Structure formats: structure tokens, C-alpha cells
Amino acid sequence: MDQNGSSSSNTNTMRSHCIEINDNEEFEVHKVEAPPQKSTLLKLKARLKETFFPDDPLRQFKGQPLPKKLILGAQYFFPILQWGPSYSFKLLKSDIVSGLTIASLAIPQGISYAKLASLPPIVGLYSSFVPPLVYAVLGSSRDVAVGPVSIASLVMGSMLREEVSPTGDSLLFLQLALTSTFFAGIFQASLGILRLGFIIDFLSKAILIGFMAGAAIIVALQQLKSLLGITHFTQQMAIVPVMSSVFHNVDEWSWQTIVMGFCFLVLLLLARHVSIRNPKLFWVSAGAPLVSVIISTVLVFAIKGQKHGISVIGKLEEGLNPPSLNMLRFQGSHLVLVIKTGIMTGILSLTEGIAVGRTFATLKNYRVDGNKEMMAIGFMNVVGSVTSCYVTTGAKTAVSNVVMSVTVMVTLLFLMPLFHYTPNLILGAIIVSAVVGLIDISAAYNIWKIDKYDFITTLAAFFGVIFISVQTGLAIAVGLAIFKILLQVTRPKTVMLGNMPGTDIYRDLHHYKEATRVPGFLILSIEAPINFANINYLNERISRWIEEFEEEDNIKQRQSSLRFVILEMSAVTAIDTSGVSFFKDMKTAMEKKGVAFVLVNPLAEVIDKLEKADKVNDFIRENNLYLTVGEAVTALSLEVKDQQSSMQDVPL
């Protein structure tokens, strides 16, 4: 750095100078430089890159020969080309095992979730066949099992039921479901392509925990229909109508169903408990559903369960996914609803899928490109929507999707008749035991401990979901979360700094008791970007700092000793036109009080804008820009000394 402040300084508002201290040793002040000149276009480019390409996905392409580039490109869009070659026989074996285990979980769950979305059970199986294959080619995480998930199913069902009755017009209902799936896919893919993945970040962990718990309860309540054997059940979701419809149909309860249902439920929960206690026994909880399906089916078949009021799935046709392009309806009165449902379920399944992907990525120490992942999931759903699948996403289990989907295929082709006598109660039990895992109380407690406001959003999501509706619950929670951010922006922290004795370090007076004030100086650090939303607050807050400062002086029977107000700007990362006018007002106010107004370490962007505005209303004078608070204080107090001494000289 040019320490002699030579004329290489490319702007008149900046300077470096040395101050003679009496005993001839020099105290040196560092120059606050203007940032290197950049064209608006360059700045824009840099900004865009930082904003939308933080991971700089094309970095690996740089300086590579063309063929290499092509390979990398192919690998970018088809990650299978990345890990495929290194795929070994050993991996295959373990994949087959896990694949089979998951399939035994996926088949009953697929059927159950489809019912949750008021769709024909078989659609759930379709959705466990095609999408996994697509994801295996496009997805960047090999540890994600693809299939329908409870929450997306729940939401799709409840939203579509608002306009169409699944029992009344089941074909239309199915069409709308497929069309929503299509839109969900389009929405997800475009989020990825437009690099807007960060939008799902607004569903914070705090919100999701509350939301998941609420949704789990809603889902579980829905299962009372099959677990109690009620035939006339409400179409609504919220807890109040459901419970009332449960207790207004007590006459419909069938004790056989109840007994059988809760026996299996206990079994499944036990299995789950075992696997949690001892992760090695993962297969126990994974296998339990299929086992209980088989047992219950046989049982019902043996004891002619229907005659005892135990309802069964009934006939399921065999065969693979029929093409369903002709089922998509892009016109007609329900289009808006369908798009809304698509976006909603799209977002929800993304949050689950991406979160899972990220978790595994951290565990196994590889990176997941959220935006790329979204394209994969989106494309998967588009393909799904034309092959009779509804919204699917990644679920949290290590698995080979190919093996699983093959198993499902076999089931679809040959095993469907076996499900004829499967009682609905078992499906209910399976769902309940599955969603119980979504209620994470300890996590909620942690949130309460660390951040009360976050906990409020958690509660909002939870109660919103169970008492009003899934969408409303989410909306309220996200609204609260964004409101908090806006509040932080409109109410930035301003801190009064004091000197750490024996150093030139300046720190928060309220945090470090030993930090001491420098008489005559008011040193404030502004800790947020300055923009239209907070200039008025800053104005009021700072003028209050000053008034308090003066009052304290007056108490000490002296007139105000305030000479300098120093603003530490390191944390002011951005400033807009209102921010500039804020400085103008500050300067006016200061001059009225006869107080000097000094800036410390403004960042490149800020200096830039202040300079531009400078031509309009000059408030960057010489000598009011310093690199550190320490230097500012030393330099300024030295100047004061000089003035005083020279004043004393006069009378002599």
C-alpha cells in the first residue's frame, strides 16, 4: 500500500497523511481507497453471479479441452455417467438387498398414500415404478428412495377435494391429480433452471418441524376411517370436523375392525421402535408392513372378514402404468385449482426431497446441487404425469431405486390379485406408524431453547395445519418468518463502541464491561445495509444516542463535550438512494450541533455510491474517512490537540 499518500490516489475524497506527534515519532494513518473502477455491466455481472450461481457450477469446465467439456456436460445432466462407471458388483449386491427391503415397504405405503390422496390404490404403485427409474438416471444422490410421500398426497387430496368429489366423479379427480402432477413437475424444473432454488429455503427447519407434526396428526386422524371401520366419513381435514364426524358415527364403528386394526398398529409401532433402538435391525421396521399386509390378508380371507364388517381393498387390475397423456386437462373451470395444487405439492415434495438429498450429502461428504436436483425431480414428475403417476419425491432411506422399481413392476404384473382381500385397516395402520416418525418433539424443544421467535413459527405452522388447513398453516408460518426478516432489516442494530484499555480495539460497551468511552467521541457501529426500510429508524435511534450522550454530560455540570460522531461502517454491506439521503440528513443534523461526522471503513459499494452522490450533495469532506476506529480516534484527537496548542500560542 502506498503509505506516503502519494498522488496515485485516484479520488480527491480519499487521502492518506501522517501526523507529527510532538516527540517527532510519526503516527501513520492508512488511506481509505476507492474500490477499483468497474463498469456498471461488470458490476451487474458479478452481482448476478454471486446471487444466482454461488456454487459456480461451470467452474469445472474452465480451461478443459472440448471433448472433456462434452463429457462433463453429459455428466452434469446425467449424473449416472459420473457414478455409473465406478459401479461394482459389491455395490450391486448390497443394492439388491436394500432395494428389496425398501420395495416391501414401498408397496403397501404406495397403496396407502394413494388412498390418502383419494386416488385409486394402484396409482400409488404406478408412482413407485416409473419415477424411481427416471431419478436413477437424472438424480445426483444415489441415497434417495423415490416414491409418493404422505404430505404431498395429503395436500393434493385435500386441495382437489375442494372442487371435485373423488367418489362422485373419480375420473375427473384422477385427471386433475395427474395434471397437478404435471404442473408440479414444470414448476419444480423451472425453479431449478431459473436458479430460484432458494425460494424453498423460506420453509425453514423451524416451520417444517411444526408443519410435519401437524400434517402427521391430520393424516393419522384420517386413518380413523379405516381403523374404526366408519363408512360415512367427513371429506374435511381439520381436526374439529374430523373428530366430530368420528363421534357422530359411533354406530358405524365395527369392533372387529378396531381390534384387528389396533393389534397390527401396535405391532408396526413396536417394529419401528426396535429399529430406532438398534439401527442394524433396520429391516424389521422395513419388512413389518409387508408382513402384516400378508398376515392380515390371509386372516381376512380365512375368516371371511367382509362378513364381519371388515372392508377390503377389492379387485385391482394387473399390468404396468397405462400412458396418461390424454388424461391431462389444460382447459376448463378447474385449471386455476390444478395449477395452485401443482405449485403447492411441488414445493412440499421439493422441501422433502432436497432436504433428504442434502442430509445424505453431508453424511457421505459429497455435494448436492439443489438447483440441478430440482430439475431432476421436476422432470421426473412430468414424466410421471404422463405415465399415471402422481407427485413423487425422495424419501429418507438408502436404496437402489432400480431394484425397487423392478420389484414393484413384478408386483404390478403378477401379484395384484393377492391384494384383493387386504383389509383397509392395515393400510391405515401402516400410514399411522409411518407418519408417527414425522413428529419430532425433541427438535421442537431445541428450537424453543435456542430461539423463541422460531418456536413461535413452529407453533403457528402446527396449529394452523391442524385447526385451519395445510395451506393456511404454511402461509401463516412463512409470513411470520418473512416478517421477522423484514423487522430485522427495518430495525438494524446500532451499537456504541468503547476502547479496550491498552489496545486500539473498539468493542460493544454493553457487551464488554471493561471497554471505556473516549471523551468527546460518540462511536457507533451500524450493523446492517442501509436502505429505504430503515433510514427513519436509524435517524431516530442515532439522534437518541446523541441526546443521551449530551444529557449525561449535562448531569456532570458541563456543557456537551461531544466533538465527533464516528460511524463504523464495516457491516453496512449495501446502501440505496434512501441510504444516501440518510447520510445527507445526518450531516445536516450534525452540522447544526457543530459536531464532526466521520465514517470508518465503508465498503467498496458504499464508497462508490457516496462518491456518486457526492457530486450532488457533498458530504464526504476531506479528513472524515478512516480505515479503523483506532486510527480515526488517534488522528482526530491529535488534530484537536494541535488546534488547542496553536490557540494557546496566539496570546503569547
Next chain:
Amino acid sequence: MDQNGSSSSNTNTMRSHCIEINDNEEFEVHKVEAPPQKSTLLKLKARLKETFFPDDPLRQFKGQPLPKKLILGAQYFFPILQWGPSYSFKLLKSDIVSGLTIASLAIPQGISYAKLASLPPIVGLYSSFVPPLVYAVLGSSRDVAVGPVSIASLVMGSMLREEVSPTGDSLLFLQLALTSTFFAGIFQASLGILRLGFIIDFLSKAILIGFMAGAAIIVALQQLKSLLGITHFTQQMAIVPVMSSVFHNVDEWSWQTIVMGFCFLVLLLLARHVSIRNPKLFWVSAGAPLVSVIISTVLVFAIKGQKHGISVIGKLEEGLNPPSLNMLRFQGSHLVLVIKTGIMTGILSLTEGIAVGRTFATLKNYRVDGNKEMMAIGFMNVVGSVTSCYVTTGAKTAVSNVVMSVTVMVTLLFLMPLFHYTPNLILGAIIVSAVVGLIDISAAYNIWKIDKYDFITTLAAFFGVIFISVQTGLAIAVGLAIFKILLQVTRPKTVMLGNMPGTDIYRDLHHYKEATRVPGFLILSIEAPINFANINYLNERISRWIEEFEEEDNIKQRQSSLRFVILEMSAVTAIDTSGVSFFKDMKTAMEKKGVAFVLVNPLAEVIDKLEKADKVNDFIRENNLYLTVGEAVTALSLEVKDQQSSMQDVPL
């Protein structure tokens, strides 16, 4: 400060220690302290105060005797008690003069603006009589003239016309207008009482400039009706329908109206020009409207203008504001519209009123409490709504409201017949000459120069208003502004710091060319609160910093030399549960790379939360907290040295 790191340290995660440097001089590391312990309640209290009472309005009451307190309280709610006693005869004289001048402006404007809101002209006069008196008692700024303003009138008119035709059912229309005024008042007052004044800050200067200009054009276009003498004019506002209706009714144009109208328009604009050139001649532009009203009225009366197709106001009944409590309609189909209109006009008139108050406050160096001001304006409008006044607010002219309102009273009582022959064209001319002042091109140019994104919001507001509708235009602009804030939050700046040679100062490497890297150290400063909205970005961005760092090393044919990642946390003013989990992930990632993860100067709140989380997942180990980057670097590199030397000792 305890420089010997004695056991007074009240937490195990913090410590201070001295390191022996070979030549026995001691290098001393300062202790990062835990913030003073505070109960959740205390924290909440402090937070609430900082958030909603930045100006600490009750400060003046502290330590005062009770009677004094009562007086102060009265003065707080009735500022007139503050400035009243010191009111002098001299002030009175000047107030009478200015009051008369403004009245001569207010009367014709009142009539014109009422027509702009499709209300009977007389309502405009009513609204210049009662509200000023209310404000004189409650308002804290004596430099604000109260009365109807063009934009609120425009918006109220256009919004109400969506559902009710002012010509078809004029009574209902008036009732709705008064009811909206009532709601506007309630809304404004409650904003003030709930200390939510900052909400109007979201209408940034950039937005308002675009919005005002657009609105001015819309308003001016509406005047073509009276200026061209068109009888069949569109009810719509947007530029396209208006122009088309102008040119589809060419046959209705009356040349007498046009000639007369544009003559007066030119006169008024000239008067305005004069006053701008020479502010002393303020009275010219202030008086011009009344003068031209008088002249034109006489003229029309003399030449029997109506016979030549010049439309006139017609009969206006005399007398003061009739009470209108019975006119408020709180039930019926239009309630929603009325509330919406109330809120919209309420916000708009606030932005104008508060802005004006603030401007004068800065000029004359007194403070205006925005929230108190809102209560005053709100109460004023509530009173107005029950005395046949529609939304009013402060306008930008120094004036005595009492004198003005008295003058208006006189007019209402005795002078109304004189307006019978006043031609509508003159009202149009007056409005046009008034709104021209709302178009501020130089300000727009400044915005363009300083901040391009702000300029985009300006344009959005402008074009939204003139092409779509006032509400939509505003909504789009505010949406853009908030999106920018959210983008800043989701994309916080992370900067790589380097050492300024010969100092222990660390600054942005890209800003200060002479700053140099410290080998083995990656020093990043995070410059925003860490929360759910940005943890994923920070994760990606930081891991990219690290990868780039390692790549550069590899290019230099060495294995990665990265030993320490230092996060400078001074600018991380807040952190939520997601933020905590972010640190957990960072730590995991670092440990995988065998890199030490060090925090510098975390703020009180952050330390607090990290400690709480620490019990859950310990990532604050000893020796990874420092007060300044300089100390961190020195201490850590010394430790490395020690290790190496001890290693060398082994073989010996």
C-alpha cells in the same frame, strides 16, 4: 479487563491466555467474553424497546415529579399546549397573512380535488374547514397545511367507482367515501398506537417519485374532460382508455372551452414558474388560482358562457359541514371495498403528511414523532368522516391552519353563490398546474445515477400507475422493493480478508490491492445475520471459497496448505436455529478436511445462542474464539510453530 485469564471467566468456552514467544516478550490474547447474563424476559423487553420505541418517547418523563408528569403527558397528546404558551402577536400576524394566502389556494383546490374524487365540490370545502382545526390541536408540526390532496382523492375516486357509479347513485357514493375516510382514520390511528409507523417506510422515496409522477399524469389526463369540454368521458383511469375516449369524442370538443381553458392553464403555469424562480414571490402562485377563478367566473357570467358550451359548477348550497354520522355504512355488500379504500387512501395520505412533517422538522431542526403524527392525522380523519369531510392530510406549505379554516368557514357561509358561474375548465386548469409539481425528473435521474435497482422500482411504479391502476402500480413497486431486501438477506456478502502489510488490520482482498493473504489461513467475513433464508447459500459459497483456495494450492504443485478457516463474525448481528445448525454443518465439513474452524468477535446474542446449542452439539471448543482477526492469526500461527519445533525435537 482480566488480562491474565484468571478463573473469573464465567464460561468454559471462553478463555484468555498468553503465549510465550521465543524472545520471552509476551504476546497477549484478549478474552472473548460471554455477554452479561440476562433473563429471557429482560432480553425480550430490551428487544421490544429497540424495535418499537427507538425514540423512547417516555424518556422525558423519567424522574419527574407527578404534576410535571401530568403536564408533559397533556403536552404529549396536545402539542398545542407545548407551543401555545410561547405564541406571540408577531407570530399571529405572519400566520394571518400566510393563512389567507393558503386559503385562496385551498378553496379552489378543495373544490377541484373533490371533483377528482367524483364527490360534490362542496365536500372539498368542508374538508378544508374541520380537519385543519383538529390538526391545529393535535398535530405536532405547525408548518403543515391540512386539506384534501390530489392523490388520495384520485385513488378514492377510482377505487369506489369500481363498484358504485357517482352519477348513478351519488348518495351511496358519498356514504362510501365518508365510510372509507372513517376507516382510513382508524387505520392511521392504530398504526400510530401500535407503533407500526415503519410500515409506511416501505413506500421508499424511489417508489414515491415514480408513483407521484404517474399519478400526476393520470390526474392531468382526467382534466381533459373539463379542459376540452367533453361531456361523455370514460370512468376509467388508465392512460389508454382515457386517450381513446378523448379522441372518440372529438365532436364534443368545444373550442371556446379549449381556448379559455388553455389560456388560464398557461397563466397558472407561468405564476408557478415565477414563484419557483423567486421563492419570495410565493404568493404569486398561491394567489393565482383564486384570481383566475374570479376572472373566469366574471367572464363566463358576462358572456353567458353556458350558451357557448362552457360548463359551470352550478348552484352550491351555503352553510357549514352537516354532521354525517348517519352517513357511515358499516354493513352491506360494499364493506370490503370501503375498508380496502380506507387503508389504501390512509397509507397514501400518511406518506404525504409524514414526509412533509419530517421535511419541515429537518429544516427547522425539531423532531416529529411519526407515530404520534399518525394518531393525530388518524383522529383528524375520524372526526372528518362524521362532519362530511373525506380523507385529508398535510400538504407542503407553511401556514396557520386556524386562519385558513376560518377563511374557508366564511366562504362556506356567505360566498358560495359566487361560484355558481365558475367554469369547470378553470378547476381543471388549477388541478393540472398543481399536479405538474409532482413530476420530479431530476430526482428520478439522481436515483438512476446512484442505484439502478431503485430506478427500476421507480419505473415500475410509474408505468404500473399510468397503464394498469394506481393500486397495482404501487403493489408491483413495493413487491420489487421487498424482493430486493429478501434477496440481500438470502444472498449475504462473504468477503475474503487479507492483511494490510505492516499492521494487524485485515480488509477485503478485492477492495484493497495491497492486502495480502496469510498462507494456510482462509479468512472470511460474513456480513449479514445468519438465518434460515441464507444458510444454504452460505454453505455453498463458503465451500466454494475453500475449494478455490485448495485448487490454487494444487496449481502451485503442493498439497493443500489450508490449516485454518477464520470467520469474522462482527457483522453477524443475529442468528436463528437454522443458523446454529449451519455452524454445526460447517464444523462437520471442516473436520472432514482436517481444517480448524475459528470464530472472531461473535456478538453477544450470537455467543449466547451458540452456547445454548453447545450443550446439544459441542462446536465451540477451547481456543477457537478470538477478539480480532489479528490476534487469531498470531496466536494460531504461533501454536503451529510450537508444534513443529516440538516435532523436530522428537528425532533428536
